[in-house]
Amino acid sequence: MSNTLLMGQYWETHSIFHRLDPRTKLVSMIIIMLSFLMLDTFVSYVVATLFLAGIMWLSKIPLQVFWRGMKPVLFILMFTFLYNALSTKGNIIWSWSVIEVTDEGLLKGLRFVWRIVLIILLASILTLTTKPLTLTHGLEKLLAPLSKLNVPVEQFSLMIVIAIRFIPTIMQELDRILLAQKARDYDITTLKLPKRIFAYIPILVPLLLTVIQRAEQLTHAIDARAYGNGKGRTSYKQLTFQRVDYQAGGAVILMTVILLLLKIWGF
Template sequence: MTNKIIMGQFTETDSVLHRLDPRTKLLSLLVIMLSFLLLKSFASYLAATVLVGMLLRMSGIRLGWFARGLKPLLLVLIFTFLYHVLLTGDTVIWSWSFIKLTEEGLTKGTINVWRIILLVLIASVLTATTKPLVLAQGLEKLLKPLSRAGFPTETYSLMIGIAIRFIPTIIQEMDRIILAQQARGYDIRSIPGFKRVFAYIPILVPLFATTIQRAEQLSYAIDARAFGTGKGRTSYRQLEFKRSDLVAALFTVIFVLMMLLIRIYG
């Protein structure tokens, strides 16, 4: 299961996206994700899909790696699609008993699933091309003006970086617990159908216990290194904007303007 979770996993390649400043990637990602809220027509969804496809190719990572990361979301995508298909709209295409398939629901279900996939993929590009500590450093620099108002930017940035880094760690711990239960004769993968969902409940208890234990160990390690609130600490690697960051920023602005024009003029 660890190989299926791409969120939070950094993949080392020598691509253009890897060399961009983390602040550029964070701001561009935020603006692009907000522009996805403007998606309405087929042309806008097509433009967003082309953009995400370009970013996936520019990352230098195999497309199959990103596609494999969508498998854990399959249940969420199916539920979202069926929710809209069966409970939205009045134009019935097909019906059986109390189940009704509507034209409006089919359209809304498709575009919502499409939007979720685009958002997950573009967020995965960020975590796959940026190390968690570098990402936290970029976030800290962006939030630096808020420190004058007493906002703990250093602590907040470190918290976000650790949370992203611990996503694959928690999944790896769950794999270890499942293997341990298989060694005791309890194979969760052999349980059929919907019963498998409830079979994961006994796994959650040791998973929460080990996660809390890891969090305590991490807090002790931070205290032992006298990190404190992180205020006033320096970084070995200094961030700097380059020409490629300017090009990426201009490209983001052009894309957002294009999305606005498509939304206005259809």
Template sequence: MSDTILIGQYMETNSVFHRLDPRTKILSLFIIMLSFLMLKTATSFTIVSLFVFGILMLSKIPFPVFMKGLKPILFILTFTFVYNVLLTKGNVIWSWSFIDVTAEGLQNGVRFVWRIILLVLLASILTLTTKPLELASGLEKLLAPLSKFHVPVEQFSLMIVIAIRFIPTILQELDRIILAQKARGHDIVHLPLVKRMLAYIPILIPLLFTTIQRAEQLTYAIDARAYGKGKGRTAYKLLQFQQIDYVVGMIAVLFVITVIIIRLGGL
């Protein structure tokens, strides 16, 4: 299960995205993902899809890794598609009893599902190509102006990164508990759906206990290093924009402008 969650995991490859400043990746991916909200026509979806798949290829991360990352959201994708297909009014193309399937519902279902897939793929690029400490440092630098309003930027950045990093850790612990139960002859994988859902309830107690233990150990480790509130601390590796960062930033801006032009032009 932990192998299918991309958020919080890092893969080392010699790609251009690994060499980028974390601030560049955060800002570029953020404005690109915002532009996805303007996608409407088949032309815009095609252009954006080609752009996203180009980014995936440049990351040099095996494509099956991204496909595995989509498995945990299959239920969300299915629910989104069915919801739009059944509840969108329009030209009915198939009907049975009280269920009406419309052409507009199919279009909306495909549109929303594909938009979610593109968002998840881009978000996974950020964590797969950025180390947690670099991500925390980038967030801290970007949010630095908020410190003038007494916002604990350092603590907030560290909290976000720790939360992201804890996702695969918790899932690994869940896998370990399930394997321990399987070794005792209790395999919940082959149970019916309802019984399988109920079987996960007793697992939550040891999972919660081990998660609290890990959080407490992490707290002791932070205190042992005298991290404190993190304000005024220096960094071993200073973030500095390179020429490639400006090039990537300009490409991201041009891409967003292109999406806006496509939307305004009705293409």
């Protein structure tokens, strides 16, 4: 299960995105995500999808990785689609008892799911092409002006990256617990869906305890290395903007302008 997650994992392919400055990737991701929130028409969704497909192709990450990473959220996407399809009023195309499916609901559900998929894939590209320490360094540099306001930038950056990195760790612990139960001849995967959902509830307690132990071990490791609050620490690798960073920034700005014009013109 841990191999099916996109967030928090790094995939080395030596692509152009791996060579980008982490600050470029962070700012670009935020701008693109905000532009995705402006998607309104079918043409804008297609343009955004083609743009993201180009990014995925340039990252040289196999499509199987993205597909495996989307499997854990398929249930959420299905629930989102059905909720919007059944709760939106409009032209009824199918009904049964109190359940009604409308044209507007199907369209709204499709838009929500499409947008969520685009945002998940975009965020995953950031973590798949950036090492955690490099991401921490880039986030510190971006938030450096806030340190003048006594904001603990170093601690905040480290906290964010550790939280992202802990996602696959938690899933690995969940796999270990499930394997231990399977060794005792209790396989949750063989249960039917309603029973399977309730069977995961007792697992939360040992999983939570294990995560807390991992967090304590990480705290001791950070203290043993005299990290402190991280303020004033230097880095061996210095971040510098290169030509490819300016080119990537220009492409992001151009894409944002195109989506904004599509929204204004209503195409």
